[in-house]
Amino acid sequence: MKLGMKTQKTGKQESRGQKCKIYANYLKRPLDFVCAFVGLVVLSPVMLAVAVLVRIKLGKPVIFTQERPGKYEKIFKLYKFRSMSDAKGENGELLPDGKRLGKFGKTLRATSLDELPELYNILKGDMSVVGPRPLLVDYLPRYSRKQHRRHEVRPGLTGYAQVHGRNATTWEERLARDVWYVGHVTFLGDVKILLQTVGMVLKRQGISSETCATMEGFRGNQKEKEGDRDG
Helix, strand or coil: HHHHHHHHHHHHHHHHHHHHHHEEEEEEEHHHHHHHHHHHHHHHHHHHHHHHHHHHCCCCEEEEEEECCCCEEEEEEEEEEEECCEEHHHHHHCCCHHHCCHHHHHHHHHCCHCCCCCHHHHHCCCCCHHHHHHHHHHHHHHHHHHHHHHHHHEEEEEECCCCCCCHCHHHHHHHHHHHHHHCCHHHHHHHHHHHHHHHHHHHHCCCCCCCCCCCCCCCCCHHHHHHHHHH
């Protein structure tokens, strides 16, 4: 009897796993395309208004572009609305983020309006609606072997780590959650993340870390790297 129940349970798990694979491999990308297309059409008036405000308050360029690693660490150009000024110190170097991120820029980031141009990245296939956030190219050599797994899926407009603390958590926690997501991509899971994202944006939670205007740069985890070498 126990053997039969165990076999039935294993069969259900395998069936659920197959459904997850079908969604991740065949349905997620078409849904991303449709969502991005509809989003660009519906939100185009909002994006136009934001673009005008950015031009008035921060000047050119209106769109901030930067290279980021995508799926399998393929580099792509990320698009966002500019949120920081070009204010420089006496030495001619840019001031820290906190001093260049004014009230207007903080509002853009708090409402995530600066992220809207990334819908174009989703339309192109560089990104997904849900996935690990695309981080800096400079971070690639600093990841442990396990942390590199975050690049086995397309980066997302929002993600599992973003709805569990956003910038108010440690890098180790964020990257661990990114890796967890890679092994748990499901349709219902993505829907839940999207709903949680809306709630966080409305509440403006986790926008900054405790010690930085946005998030401190990732410097790597030496202990994890040593563990990689030992293994």
